[in-house]
Amino acid sequence: MVxxxxxxxxxxxxxxxxxxxxxxxxxxxxxxVGGIIDQFSADAKAGxxxxxxxxxxxxxxxxxxxRRKISDCLGIGIGCPGVVSTFDGTVQHPPNFANWTKVDVAxxxxxxxxxxxxxxxxxxxxxxxxxxxxxxxxxxxxxxxIWGTGVGGGIILDRKIFRGPHGxxxxxxxxxxxYNGRQCNCGNFGCIESYIGxxxxxxxxxxxxxxxxxxxxxxxLETLVDGxxxxxxxxxxxxxxxxxxxxxxxxxxxxxxxxxxxxxxxLNVLDLRVVVIGGGISAAPAFVYESIIQxxxxxxxxxxxxGVRVIRAKLGNSAGLVGAASLVLS
Amino acid sequence: MVxxxxxxxxxxxxxxxxxxxxxxxxxxxxxxVGGIIDQFSADAKAGxxxxxxxxxxxxxxxxxxxRRKISDCLGIGIGCPGVVSTFDGTVQHPPNFANWTKVDVAxxxxxxxxxxxxxxxxxxxxxxxxxxxxxxxxxxxxxxxIWGTGVGGGIILDRKIFRGPHGxxxxxxxxxxxYNGRQCNCGNFGCIESYIGxxxxxxxxxxxxxxxxxxxxxxxLETLVDGxxxxxxxxxxxxxxxxxxxxxxxxxxxxxxxxxxxxxxxLNVLDLRVVVIGGGISAAPAFVYESIIQxxxxxxxxxxxxGVRVIRAKLGNSAGLVGAASLVLS
Numbered sequence: 001m002v003x004x005x006x007x008x009x010x011x012x013x014x015x016x017x018x019x020x021x022x023x024x025x026x027x028x029x030x031x032x033v034g035g036i037i038d039q040f041s042a043d044a045k046a047g048x049x050x051x052x053x054x055x056x057x058x059x060x061x062x063x064x065x066x067r068r069k070i071s072d073c074l075g076i077g078i079g080c081p082g083v084v085s086t087f088d089g090t091v092q093h094p095p096n097f098a099n100w101t102k103v104d105v106a107x108x109x110x111x112x113x114x115x116x117x118x119x120x121x122x123x124x125x126x127x128x129x130x131x132x133x134x135x136x137x138x139x140x141x142x143x144x145x146i147w148g149t150g151v152g153g154g155i156i157l158d159r160k161i162f163r164g165p166h167g168x169x170x171x172x173x174x175x176x177x178x179y180n181g182r183q184c185n186c187g188n189f190g191c192i193e194s195y196i197g198x199x200x201x202x203x204x205x206x207x208x209x210x211x212x213x214x215x216x217x218x219x220x221l222e223t224l225v226d227g228x229x230x231x232x233x234x235x236x237x238x239x240x241x242x243x244x245x246x247x248x249x250x251x252x253x254x255x256x257x258x259x260x261x262x263x264x265x266x267l268n269v270l271d272l273r274v275v276v277i278g279g280g281i282s283a284a285p286a287f288v289y290e291s292i293i294q295x296x297x298x299x300x301x302x303x304x305x306x307g308v309r310v311i312r313a314k315l316g317n318s319a320g321l322v323g324a325a326s327l328v329l330s
Numbered sequence: 331m332v333x334x335x336x337x338x339x340x341x342x343x344x345x346x347x348x349x350x351x352x353x354x355x356x357x358x359x360x361x362x363v364g365g366i367i368d369q370f371s372a373d374a375k376a377g378x379x380x381x382x383x384x385x386x387x388x389x390x391x392x393x394x395x396x397r398r399k400i401s402d403c404l405g406i407g408i409g410c411p412g413v414v415s416t417f418d419g420t421v422q423h424p425p426n427f428a429n430w431t432k433v434d435v436a437x438x439x440x441x442x443x444x445x446x447x448x449x450x451x452x453x454x455x456x457x458x459x460x461x462x463x464x465x466x467x468x469x470x471x472x473x474x475x476i477w478g479t480g481v482g483g484g485i486i487l488d489r490k491i492f493r494g495p496h497g498x499x500x501x502x503x504x505x506x507x508x509y510n511g512r513q514c515n516c517g518n519f520g521c522i523e524s525y526i527g528x529x530x531x532x533x534x535x536x537x538x539x540x541x542x543x544x545x546x547x548x549x550x551l552e553t554l555v556d557g558x559x560x561x562x563x564x565x566x567x568x569x570x571x572x573x574x575x576x577x578x579x580x581x582x583x584x585x586x587x588x589x590x591x592x593x594x595x596x597l598n599v600l601d602l603r604v605v606v607i608g609g610g611i612s613a614a615p616a617f618v619y620e621s622i623i624q625x626x627x628x629x630x631x632x633x634x635x636x637g638v639r640v641i642r643a644k645l646g647n648s649a650g651l652v653g654a655a656s657l658v659l660s
Contacts, residue, residue: 082633083633092633093632093633140495141494155599157495158495163601164471164600164601164602165470165471165487165488165602165603166601166603166634167601168601168631168633168634169599169600169601170599170601171599171601171631171634172599174594174598174599174631175505175595175598175599176591176594176595176629177506177507177508177509177520178507178508178510178520179507179508179587179588179591180508181508186631186632187628187629187632188594188628188629188630188631190507190508257509258509261509261519264504264518265504265505265506265595266599268501268504268505269485269500269501269502269504269505269599269600270494270499270599270600271493271494271495271496271497271498271499271500271501272494272495273495273496298517298518299506299517299518299519300518301498301501301504301516301518302423302517303413303422303423303498304496304498304501
């Protein structure tokens with residue numbers, strides 16, 4: 001009887017998830033089983049400094065909570081870019097946020113709402129969400145990769161996020177696949193992010209298209225962007241590839257091979273077998289996954305080869321939000 | 331009083347450590363504080379199959395135990411190459427051991443001596459030893475690298491070895507630093523092992539020396555090997571470098587830079603700051619460490635840069651043995 005009652009109470013309870021990005025702050029009401037019940041978005045105003053950003057978070061959460069009983073709210077979970085300390089609730093150096101060194105985000109939010117507040121790196125939040133409710137649900141251990149504007153990720157060990165000794169683990173985008181290669185924004189050379197991130201893929205496609213135009217041949221991709229090469233982005237490259245465009249197919253196949261090289265190195269060191277890929281570019285056609293997995297299989301150490309899998313994430317854009325909320329629900 | 335007595339009893343107690351290599355099996359009597367009290371070595375007979383290898387281990391342990399009271403022996407710890415299951419005591423595919431697929435080494439040794447037997451990967455044993463008694467003693471978390479014939483290692487997290495989900499973590503030598511680079515023995519391309527392992531360093535030095543001879547110039551290294559280039563090995567390259575030989579200096583500096591590139595990638599992913607380097611080549615001159623650390627510092631992510639250290643291991647050749655014994659002592 002007691003158990004039943006608890007379940008009933010639990011049913012009305014919810015957590016608030018906050019997914020803070022440099023352009024948008026997304027907040028959501030999330031059920032104890034990871035479903036999004038209600039959502040709200042606002043401009044993050046990342047260029048205006050931390051005080052304004054925190055106001056935007058507070059305003060968005062207030063907006064959502066105004067529609068429900070605050071006593072049913074179990075707490076607020078926040079996913080932030082940058083180096084996040086889950087211990088003291090601070091966020092350091094989130095990229096593309098102005099005048100931000102180290103800010104105690106959790107404290108500010110807690111002061112406002114007076115309910116439990118948890119905070120975590122945004123990529124880790126997405127990894128946690130995929131582990132609990134998404135593509136990783138059947139795997140105890142896996143590597144989560146966010147493939148989008150940049151390349152990031154999270155490491156799930158024994159169903160928990162591995163934060164590393166200082167909270168900065170999982171920087172998968174900054175595995176160098178060529179010590180003498182392209183210079184990355186981070187200063188290092190050959191980082192996988194600098195080969196397969198959105199900007200590079202779009203730029204590379206543009207260059208190849210321009211070369212092809214000089215040859216006088218035509219491209220599906222060119223039609224898709226109406227001849228405006230600045231409109232090229234991975235979703236259109238994927239679309240063109242699905243329609244058989246050879247440049248698009250080559251670029252995505254190569255990106256898969258390179259990602260596979262970086263993944264093989266990480267899987268060798270961490271003794272992992274499963275990779276879940278999320279982020280904008282993870283919507284790429286199946287042949288890209290084939291390319292990644294072939295590359296991993298041909299490169300990984302023999303004793304690590306058995307059971308290697310590379311699969312698509314399931315939660316799409318909402319992984320960060322759901323994962324943030326699930327910090328409260330754990 | 332009780333505590334004192336325990337310490338006294340503990341004083342006479344010891345553990346046996348076994349360090350199984352493809353050429354030699356080394357066994358030692360190790361005190362509870364990690365000191366080697368007595369040692370014995372025998373041919374591992376790795377070419378003769380697992381039955382003979384296990385006989386060699388048993389014989390060596392018997393030899394050592396015959397000089398002491400077996401009731402004082404707390405147990406036997408064994409370090410083995412290959413994929414070692416600490417759970418069921420099996421060893422799979424140790425490189426350079428003939429006719430060896432999967433062998434239950436722990437069971438065989440336990441049957442003979444009827445005392446507790448523990449088993450672990452040899453690189454992990456060395457990492458554990460450096461963590462408990464060596465250069466890693468002051469660090470909770472670090473990466474241990476064995477730089478010798480090959481490149482291996484172990485990951486220490488919160489003072490414990492990180493084995494990974496299948497017991498195969500720490501394969502640092504098979505981080506690729508160039509997806510399009512030299513083919514490694516493992517089949518992958520650009521593995522750091524294939525650039526800085528003993529064989530490659532010796533071969534590269536030989537080639538450069540031969541080119542220099544054609545120029546008519548002289549080299550300290552040439553004198554050291556009496557003109558016999560097949561005698562070139564890292565210890566002599568280090569010696570020549572210390573005497574100012576420019577080829578030797580260049581080769582070791584470059585090796586340090588390349589190792590630094592691989593290390594930066596791993597430190598980025600694992601959020602580690604400290605690297606302890608053991609193995610034969612770790613005896614290289616200080617300028618090699620300078621080269622490694624400069625490479626790591628210039629390549630690692632900015633938020634990970636603070637506190638980065640690359641230091642020499644302390645226990646030398648006995649790390650494997652002491653670490654194996656310490657499996658019993660933990």
